Amino acid sequence: MKQWWKESVVYQIYPKSFADSNGDGIGDIVGITEHLDYLKELGIDVIWLSPVYESPQDDNGYDISDYQKIYKEYGTMEEFDRMLLEAHKRDIKIVMDLVVNHTSDEHKWFKEHPEYYIWKDAKDGKEPNNWGSNFGGPAWSYDEKMDQYYLHCFSPKQPDLNWENEALRNEIYEMMTWWLDKGIDGFRMDVISMISKDQNFPDGELNGLYGDHQPFVCNGPRVHEFLKEMNEKVLSKYDIMTVGEAIGTTIEEAKKYAGEDTNELNMVFQFEHVEEIGEKIIGKWTDKPIPLPELRSCLNKWQLELEGKAWNSLYLDNHDRPRAVSRYGNDSPMYRVVSAKMLATCIHMMKGTPYIYQGEELGMTNAYFDHIEDYKDIETINAYREYIENGLITEEDMMNCIKTIGRDNARTPMQWDKTKHAGFTTGTPWISVNPNYLGINAKDALKEKDSIFYYYKELIALRKKHPIIVHGVFEPLLESRKDIYAYKRVSGDQELIVVCNFTEHETKCGLFEERAGGKRLISNYKTHKKGILKPYEARAVLYEKNI
Structure with a gap:
């Protein structure tokens, strides 16, 4: 069946690192608007915009304090509306990042509606169970006022929402409707597979210092019920694109999330090919390459088993992943260009909707910063401290892991030209620019007919010309x-x-x-x-x- 989101190519923008229009070192909405013609030239159909909502920025905007305001460093709602208008003038759709597994602890709900969150009493004078947070430390924090612990699967400043509460769900649906009525074209839903928790909250199997919470928070008992309700009350009323970040999902679960007739989402992101394969040193951390047979086996499985049943998302990197050419290809000067083109061919010719992460079309590489002080990511910094302080890994090995798969590799500023700070900002960038911008930047790529940029443009054009690719x-x-x-x-x-x-x-x-x-x-x-x-x-x- 023909649907526009099946035939589209999506470009992810990480606003903090894309383009800074006012010299404060932080990317912003005006910067995005100023580069829409660049994206039109590339040929993409959809922008997935990582969070631009009001936020204390504990996790770069994935900790939202107001869903209906724009983060002041990114601009204003008026500037957002202009960006949306200008994108639509160029036939580019805007898909917003929807983060509703958790909010910031500075959201008014956390103060005014504690019932919207997950609270538990202490157990034997300690946390309610042994779960660890994805960002290090326990997944529970004590609140003196409530005299209870609240759950946070990520940072303590990101308390998990209680989707069992119907009033909360209705507030979320009203907020989503508000954005869709404004004219946006869909949602990418952050860790949406985690919104339903096992209400027994049992201990998890020890993985390092803490218990693994994933079996009890991913693909939970009511997750499909909640998404069907969301679809009925909101999504089904609009011609939009929906993609769910489905941590811990399986083939069978994906068929439910994104089935042709299940009335939930259009597609999901699964993580098996970017997280679960290959040798690990500790937790998710590794400095080992991914063997091709494992990568192929995983990707083939998802292609074959979703055929005719659910739709695939096609990607190798995003804001949470290392740079694709560094992880799966070869980013040496001799092979960077040809291997980046090879990876693009491999992914874009598969069945599903392809996603391009900003700078991927230039062959941007991992940053390989040498010192932990150069990294800004909360997950990276917490893991570095926790593992080294507890003697679980040497400093040298941990730094090698961070250089290989750390999230900041994808978050260094977009490399626009050869001027200072790669043309990203006239000020001091919030995170250092990759030093290789003198040889890898958009201005040079647009001048070179054989560049990676034009190769991506050709891939996108072929997809529109040949239905067999879709x-x-x-x-x-x-x-x-x-x-x-x-x-x-x-x-x-x-x-x-x-x-x-x-x-x-x-x-x-x-x-x-x-x-x-x-x-x-x-x-x-x-x-x-x-x-x-x-x-x-x-x-x-x-x-x-x-x-």
């Missing part, structure tokens, strides 16, 4: 290979074969020589060797079955 059935190929990711898409009399070399070595591959004809849709090399893939080579070739 709707074709996915079939894996060469699954025994440790160096090649290959698959085909099938639709009617057409087959699209996609082959990607994930190594810096030439490798044998005869897929394209096994059949005559075929039209090359895209490749990151201008010339090819017969039966050989060059380092990080990607090719997509369209065949007519009758040929």
Whole structure:
């Protein structure tokens, strides 16, 4: 079935790091508006805007103190309205980040409506259970006024909302309706799989210093009931796009969240291919590469098992992930460009809606800052202190992990040009700019016809031209290979074969020589060797079955 969000390409903007228009070192809404023509040139259809609401910024805006105000450092509601208008003039839709698993502890609800949050009595003079927070430390904080503990799966300044409370749910639905009536085009829903908790609140299996809360807060007993209610009362009344960040989701759960006829969401983000595979040192932290067979097996599973049942989100990085070319490709000067193009080909030719994270279209890399003082992310800083102080990891190993997968790798300022601070700001940026901006920036990319930017533009244009890229059935190929990711898409009399070399070595591959004809849709090399893939080579070739 044709739906606009299936045929779209989404571009995520992390406002704090995108473009600063007033020199205070912090990105803002006017800065976004000033660069809409850049995004129009790229060809994207939708902007996913990370939170711009009023916030104390304990977690860079994912701690909201007022859902219907704009954070003062980002601008005003009038500036937001102008950005929305200018985006729509360019046929670009705006999808807002909706954070309703938790608020800031500075939200008026926390003071005026404690029943909107999750409170428990002490147990044996300590926290109600052994759960640990995602950001380090216990998941419970004591409040003297209430003489109880409140739950926060993230920072203590991010108390979890009590979705069991009907009045709270109605307040959330009214707020969502207010935004949709303003004209936005949908919601990306932060950790939406966590809104229903196991009401027994049992201890979790120890993972380091604390118990694992995930089995009791992800895909909880009433989550689908709540989302069906949200859909009925709000979402179904608008032609919008909805995507849920579904931490801990499984294939079967995803079919419920994003099923063609389940009346919940359009699609979900799952995390198996970016978090759950590969060797870990402690918790989520690692400095080890991801083996291609594991990555391929995971992505193929989601492609195959959601076919005809639910819709996929396609991504390798976002504001919570390291840079894709650094994590999955090769960000050395020799291979950065070609491997970034290869990764883009691999993801954009799959079935689902592709997401581009700001700077991905330039091949921006991890920051590799050497000192913990250079990092700003609350999760990174807390993990560094907790693990090192308790002797769970050496400082050197932890810094290597942070350089490999730390969230700040994605949050360094957008690299616009060669001027000071990469053209992001005339002031002092809130986090340091990646020093490689002199060689990696938008201004240079727009001048270079063979740049990563124009490769992404070509991928986006191909998606609009060839329905097989959107709707074709996915079939894996060469699954025994440790160096090649290959698959085909099938639709009617057409087959699209996609082959990607994930190594810096030439490798044998005869897929394209096994059949005559075929039209090359895209490749990151201008010339090819017969039966050989060059380092990080990607090719997509369209065949007519009758040929």
